[in-house]
Amino acid sequence: MFEVAISAGSAMFTGMNTTSEHDRDLAAKLRSLSIEPAAFKTEPPKPHARRRTTPGAMFFLAATASLAAVLFNGPETLQRIQTVLAGFSGGDLAISADRVEARASDGTAVEGVRTPTEDGERSASASTREITGSGYVVAPDIATVFSKYEGRIVAVEVAAGDSVVAGQVLVRLDDAGARFALQGAEIAGRVAALALDARTIELVQARSSFARTERLAGRDAMSAQALEEAKTAVDKAENAALQARQDVEKAELEIDKAREQVEALTVRAPIAGTVTRLDAHIGDTVLSREDSVREDESLLVITDTASLVIDADVAEANIALMRPGLSGEAVLDGFPGQPFAIKVSKIAPVISREKGTVTLRLSLTSPPPGMRPAMAARIRLVVGEAAGVDAHHPPSSFEAPALGARASR
Structure with a gap:
């Protein structure tokens, strides 16, 4: 093909009257460089990542371009093309299939080239390890409030979501039987107190009689038998007074018991926290604590929201790396943009046999306001090494497996 192109060019030289001596010399040189078709051997191309630009092909392109320049634009254009091709062969042709260590204009590394910065990142990641997991916010202190005694609800002093303090009145109940029992115990207590007073008077009289009899017996004015009987009367009076004193104490215990039952009808908060569930309604009759076997028979639930923690599961394979005091960060699905330290x-x-995980209890530092169990x-x-980073300033990014997915073992 190259020889045909040169022959056509020669024919054009002979038909043109304006052909110069320089042009004829150039045509003769190009004709001497012609290559026979038999010299080319067709072989199937070998697969390469990139092909080098061969000097023969570049010379062929240069010759063709030179011929076109001579025919249409003259020797000046030919000189410019030769200069450009010389620069190309000395610069761009030096780039081979081997990767060049360079940086693009936007600062990213050329594909396949490992930069010193990337080497530093890989060495830093090799010295640290991240362990991820998922779990739920938990309130360690939860009080389910029941009624100690049976009664009818006459007042509900709180609502769901209210904050309460220990000892605050929550629900008021009424029980006529408890009130009557208290009144009866108080009456019995007063009777016992009167009986004690009477026995005390009898004891004083018996002791006075014994003293008189003892003086008379010393003068031989009273027989020994009378003295013995006076002594026995004193002993009986002392026993009666002691029995009356015990009756008073028993009555007082009955009063305390009846009063405690009546006071227990006013249900108070056992702990400080937030009312997270309220099942009490005015007019309802509730069972005693001993008869309430289900949680839904309770009056309400109080949760201490000031001491919330997280119970999270991590893969069993990480158990050897776990220790109390290990720090990290957490993020709530409800507040995805507010990570906090744990x-x-x-x-x-x-270990959970079903999930292949171990549960960790995590304390929280500055969790998002509004966090709930x-x-x-x-x-x-x-x-x-990264474990020593200040836990109060966790990284802004957070990637962890989706909640509910089992941790990889």
């Missing part, structure tokens, strides 16, 4: 406080003594949480613990 620290391992307890490690469960058993049973909120879903995702955690990330850092083991290694």
Whole structure:
């Protein structure tokens, strides 16, 4: 093909009257460089990641371009093309299939080239390890409030969501039987007190009679038998007074018992916290604590929301890396953009056979306002050099497995 092109060019040279001596010399040189078709051997191309630009092909392109320049634009254009091709062969042709260590204009590394920065990142990641897991917000202190005695609800002093303090009145009940029992105990107590007074008077009289008899017996004015009888009367009076005193004490206990039952009809908060469930309604009759066997028979539930923690599961394979005091960060599904610091406080003594995980109890530092029990949480613990980073300033990014997915073993 190259020879045909040169022959056509020669024919054009002979038909043109304006052909110069320089042009004829150039045509003769190009004709001497012609290559026979038999010299080319067709072989199937070998697969390569990139092909090198061969000097023969570049020379062919240069010759063709030179011929076109001579025919249409003259020797000046030919000189410019030769200069450009010389620069191309000395610069771009030096780039081979081997990767060049360079940086793009936007600062990213050329594909396949490992930069010193990437080497540093890989070495840093090799010295640390992140452990992820999922769990829920838990309130360790929860009080389910029942009525100690049976009664009818006459007042409900709180509503769901109210904050209460220990000892605050929650529900008031009424029981006529308890009130009557208290009145009866109080009456019995007064009777016992009167009986004690009478026995005390009898004891004083018996002791006075014994003293008189004893003086008379000393003068031989009273027989020994009379003295013995006076002594026996004193002993009987003392026993009667002691019995009356015990009756008074028993009556007081009955009064305290009846009063405690009546006072227990006013249900008070056992702990400080928030009313998270309220089942009490005015007019309802509730059972005593001994008869209430189900939680839904309770009056209400109080949760201490000031001491919330997270119980999270991590893969059993990470148990050797777990220890109390290990720090990390957590994020709630309800507040995805507000990560906060956590620290391992307890490690469960058993492994979940079904899930292949171990449960960690995590204390919280500056959790988001509005956090509530049973909120879903995702955690990330850092083991290694990065574990020493200030836990109060966790990283802004957070990636963890979706909640509910079993941790990989």
